[in-house]
Amino acid sequence: MENLREDLELIEVVYENENKKATLTFLDEEKGQVLEVAFNKQIYDNDKNEYIDDEEKAKKVDEWCKEYFETTFDKLSDCVGVKKDVYCYDRFNSLWESVVVEKFDKEDEGKIFETTIKSIEDDGKGVHIYFEHEGKLYESKMMYADYIEVKKQWFTNPQKKERQYKKFKDKFGVEVKDAEKIVGKNIMVEVKVAFKKFTYAEIKKPKWA
Structure with a gap:
């Protein structure tokens, strides 16, 4: 290795x-x-x-x-x-082998490309849709947990979770619990920038959904 x-x-x-x-x-x-x-x-x-x-x-x-x-x-x-x-x-x-999720640069804003869904994970804080671009791993996130400063912890926001789950189903045509069904399918991704400094990947609604 x-x-x-x-x-x-x-x-x-x-x-x-x-x-x-x-x-x-x-x-x-x-x-x-x-x-x-x-x-x-x-x-x-x-x-x-x-x-x-x-x-x-x-x-x-x-x-x-x-x-x-x-x-x-x-x-x-x-x-x-x-x-x-x-x-x-x-x-x-x-000290251990890691899965490295890359982040897009601000200069990538507006870039649109086609790729496939590599995997989908719901980690209790949000739904992460992983895909590859130019040989590197990236993700599109649908977060539903809030960081509570006084507790120094992340806590699930039930209303936000319900909204994100609905957005996931509306976009991909399946429930989050059935996400495995769409792994390997083609998607279009656009790189965007929020608040002029935070880059993120937006997955367009697929034609197959």
């Missing part, structure tokens, strides 16, 4: 953002490179243009620490010297 670097030594752990983010640096002597892996308990808020606390993400990071280093987040520095496999991607590195 081209993006897999095996048996790299952890040489440094640096804490940032009030100890809510740990950057783990691994040494690849063979290629003469250092690779950084981020364990960040916060998530990025596009509206605020900053990282914010998130209880769910923090819990995941604690689980990663236990699974990959058998330790706690605050004691990752004690693991310097440990060797791990590292997966390298264009924008980040990871």
